Amino acid sequence: MSAAAPLLEVSNLCATFAGAGREVRAVRGASFTIEVGQTLGLIGESGSGKTVTGLAILRLLPAHASVSADRIAYRGENLAAMSDDEFRRLRGVELGMIFQDPAGSFNPAKRIGWHLREAIRRRGGEVERWEAEAGDMLREVGIRMPQRVLGAYPHQLSGGMLQRALIAMVFLLRPALIIADEPTTNLDNLVERQILALIRAHQAKVGAAILFVTHDLGIAGALCDRIAVMYAGEIVEIGPAAAVLERPLHPYAQGLLATSRSLERADAELHELPGEPGGVPPEQGCAFAPRCIHVMAACRERHPAMTEVEPGHGARCLLHER
Ligand code: SF4
Numbered sequence: 001m002s003a004a005a006p007l008l009e010v011s012n013l014c015a016t017f018a019g020a021g022r023e024v025r026a027v028r029g030a031s032f033t034i035e036v037g038q039t040l041g042l043i044g045e046s047g048s049g050k051t052v053t054g055l056a057i058l059r060l061l062p063a064h065a066s067v068s069a070d071r072i073a074y075r076g077e078n079l080a081a082m083s084d085d086e087f088r089r090l091r092g093v094e095l096g097m098i099f100q101d102p103a104g105s106f107n108p109a110k111r112i113g114w115h116l117r118e119a120i121r122r123r124g125g126e127v128e129r130w131e132a133e134a135g136d137m138l139r140e141v142g143i144r145m146p147q148r149v150l151g152a153y154p155h156q157l158s159g160g161m162l163q164r165a166l167i168a169m170v171f172l173l174r175p176a177l178i179i180a181d182e183p184t185t186n187l188d189n190l191v192e193r194q195i196l197a198l199i200r201a202h203q204a205k206v207g208a209a210i211l212f213v214t215h216d217l218g219i220a221g222a223l224c225d226r227i228a229v230m231y232a233g234e235i236v237e238i239g240p241a242a243a244v245l246e247r248p249l250h251p252y253a254q255g256l257l258a259t260s261r262s263l264e265r266a267d268a269e270l271h272e273l274p275g276e277p278g279g280v281p282p283e284q285g286c287a288f289a290p291r292c293i294h295v296m297a298a299c300r301e302r303h304p305a306m307t308e309v310e311p312g313h314g315a316r317c318l319l320h321e322r
Pocket residue numbers: 250251252286287288289292293294295296299304316317318319
């Protein structure tokens with residue numbers, strides 16, 4: 001790895017699903033980097049392509065999806081050149097995953113203890129003392145009776161407990177990069193706050209980088225160093241979290257923030273983005289044009305390029321092109 005290489009570099013990532021006589025371009029030319037120990041938030045409405053981006057990087061999309069990229073590099077090494085076996089070894093050890101539905105990450109026929117022991121074995125840790133290490137990690141993620149959880153099957157735990165067990169499993173692997181896809185969406189507010197605090201504490205302790213997929217701008221602001229805003233499969237704005245949240249450049253990001261703030265303030269008049277999320281973007285011009293309150297004639301003709309407006313903070317919008 002060269003000194004200057006980011007931990008993860010993604011350039012011009014595209015993911016397309018074929019079916020029912022048409023193609024859905026779920027991710028269209030996404031490019032970003034994540035540095036060691038950094039958290040990048042991917043935010044956007046449902047159907048914006050943020051989850052598909054994470055799954056495409058991890059080669060977890062179904063067979064009817066086609067994925068291409070100019071480059072996906074981990075520690076400077078081109079992932080596209082790896083065989084499936086080589087990639088599988090990397091995924092789940094160097095690249096950890098925390099999904100919204102923790103049940104899918106466990107074998108229902110095996111106890112939680114078996115999964116945690118496997119994580120220690122895969123990492124190359126001391127399998128002989130797995131029980132002590134797994135118990136300590138379960139305590140670290142807020143499980144007070146680790147022995148009970150180690151002996152339980154996944155279906156015997158509540159959603160919050162299972163999510164904690166999954167986080168413990170991922171932390172035991174000590175991955176350098178964790179991809180977390182809406183990991184707290186199905187949990188109540190208290191458990192959500194506890195789990196986010198755990199992720200932050202673990203990150204501070206071991207220096208893991210995180211790609212955090214969320215539709216919640218409050219979470220993104222609390223957790224992320226940088227934020228990428230996705231719309232219709234494209235990254236339409238990217239920059240330091242404080243800059244994106246305080247000075248959003250793209251009309252879509254501005255609308256998302258205005259909606260989120262009016263919800264926080266419980267405004268009598270809720271700010272709503274015009275139009276429906278997840279529609280098919282126009283063939284030509286700016287994907288956001290059908291919903292944009294600033295749309296101009298040129299927006300329907302020319303696809304905007306990503307333009308850096310201030311250091312490290314750019315948007316894909318003709319209003320900012322020079
Ligand atoms: S390019 Fe035009 S339509 Fe697209 S976001 Fe900017 S102003 Fe709106």
